[in-house]
Amino acid sequence: MTKIKNLELDYFTAERFVAQIGIVSIQSRIEEDSPLNRRWTSYSEVGDSIYTVEGYAADFGRPRGVDTDILMALETLFMCQGCPGNNTVTTTAYEIVQLVYRNTSGVLYKRLHESLLRLWRVGFMVSWGHNDPEGNLVRFANRSLSLIEAVQFWSQGKRRDSPDLAEIEAHGKLVIRFSEQLAGSIRAGYYQHLNRKLLTELEQPVARALYRILQAHRPPDGVLTCKVSHWGTRCGIIATDPRKIRRTLESAHDELRASGYLAGVEYTGRGANQEITYHYRAAGSADPHLVELLRSVGVAKPSAMQYAAEYPDRVETTVQYVKDRKGTRNKAGLAVDILLNPEKYDLPEALTTPVARAEDAKKATQQSQQAAEQAADAEFQARQAVLLALDPATQWENCCSTIRLLTKGVLAESGLTRLEALCRTGEVSAAELSRRLSASVSKAERSAFMQVFARQHTLTLIEDARRVSSG
Known part of the structure; x- marks a missing residue:
């Protein structure tokens, strides 16, 4: 055998x-x-x-x-x-x-x-x-x-x-x-x-x-x-x-x-x-010097051989850029990303041509990101307008998952039950509350907002429930 x-x-x-x-x-x-x-x-x-x-x-x-x-x-x-x-x-x-x-x-x-x-x-x-x-x-x-x-x-x-x-x-x-x-x-x-x-x-x-x-x-x-x-x-x-x-x-x-x-x-x-x-067809071979340069910033040998063969005119500038960046944890990942997407970085002109002029490419990227953000914001505002036009009970049904997720760790279960009742009767707008919670930049900001909101609407916080049970 x-x-x-x-x-x-x-x-x-x-x-x-x-x-x-x-x-x-x-x-x-x-x-x-x-x-x-x-x-x-x-x-x-x-x-x-x-x-x-x-x-x-x-x-x-x-x-x-x-x-x-x-x-x-x-x-x-x-x-x-x-x-x-x-x-x-x-x-x-x-x-x-x-x-x-x-x-x-x-x-x-x-x-x-x-x-x-x-x-x-x-x-x-x-x-x-x-x-x-x-x-x-x-x-x-x-x-x-x-x-x-x-x-x-x-x-x-x-x-x-x-x-x-x-x-x-x-x-x-x-x-x-x-x-x-x-x-x-x-x-x-x-x-x-x-x-x-x-x-x-x-x-x-x-x-x-x-x-x-x-x-x-x-x-x-x-x-x-x-x-x-x-x-x-x-x-x-x-x-x-x-x-x-x-x-x-x-x-x-x-x-x-x-x-x-x-x-x-x-x-x-x-x-x-x-x-x-x-x-x-025979593939082009990589310059050993360029391979070693990429290896010096942690790029694995097979990857270094590939990228050195594909982008020989970019390797030296890329490696120098990576080495000049202080505090970069993933140098290999940064080097690969620069080789594949040089227009994302403020690099010497020699590296970015013929892809694009560095300044023009950077401006185009910023414009693209800004357009994407504006489109996403417009889409979000349109969804909010639709939600705000719904009756209170339907608003709650559409927003309750988001509200429960974003108030997790702050509101007690009894507080959530009371909040649902307030939203279903229209005393609190579920769509507006969901929007306000989603707009919070950090968990700490969201928690601070909910602390005030809960006091205003007599909602039980988790810390209040614990205090009662321990007392």
Whole structure:
């Protein structure tokens, strides 16, 4: 029996491995009522490895299409935030939508919501073994795998509406907690380093998803060959007919050839034995000096090699800027963010061209942020106007969750009960109270306001209830 030597089960958690086995389908659409949208088993042989993946997607369906972009954006932010020990990414829906779609159309927040739920609910059992050319028995290693453990966000919706109708708030805090395996692999440096320039140039989600899978399989000699049916499995394509697989891949192949990533794609053979061969274009090598500069501020070696090759004209100025900043805890994350988004920083002109002049880019960013804030404020004021026009009881039903959350730790339960009665009768405006609480800058400010408000309306505070019980 062929033995798997020195097999580390942690290999299964590597982010690059997640791309190799096609957990996220490159297809943009999968029929909702298809059994393969809920549970599937795929077998493939690519290179010298055999994989069997059993996927369980529960109620939201198999991850697909743009979900790859969402996952990559979250992984990038996780790295830029210093790979926090609690495995979380803290961001906003607005930031993710901008990173992925590069516009902020309202329908995109619904798509983001759906993507996050698919990535959260999917789980896998992966079996892996070496391909034995002599046909002997193969010993398989097996492990369960997940991507996201928890999703936390704010939404707006009527109290009795279906949760599906609630919209994720654009500027509310969005917190994603990766699984321990995935976060650990990124933190340890097993992150798949992709060409961000190429990703922004590729227009189709299917092309970006295929690029990620191809890069995960890229061999040293730049030539990859396998059966079309097995490659379709790796790409998460539901169809098993080689002709349908070829049609699904065609547009992505065209774009990857046009971008210069692929030198060519060849098909040989017929029927079930048909094979596909990819010819990769040679990638530019990184200057060792630039790699060492990035390493000196804590950038992991694989990342340093990638960014030194992609942004050779920015590395020296970036590293100097980071080193000049005193008290920066996450120097590596700052360096990566500067390389990817130089227009966000007040940097020498040489670093920001040809992206934009530093002053113009900074002004444009400020204007964009100001416009986003104004739009969010206008939306909030519009919602408030609608709420204030409702009858007192309906106001309470729409605002009670927010009021309960923001008065937690201040009002006793009896105080909340009396507050509800006052709001339902119209003696207190629930919408106005909710607005005032939400406008508080800090918890201390909110607590001070509620102390005064409670005295004015004879509401029992938690500290009063404790004093009575102890007396």
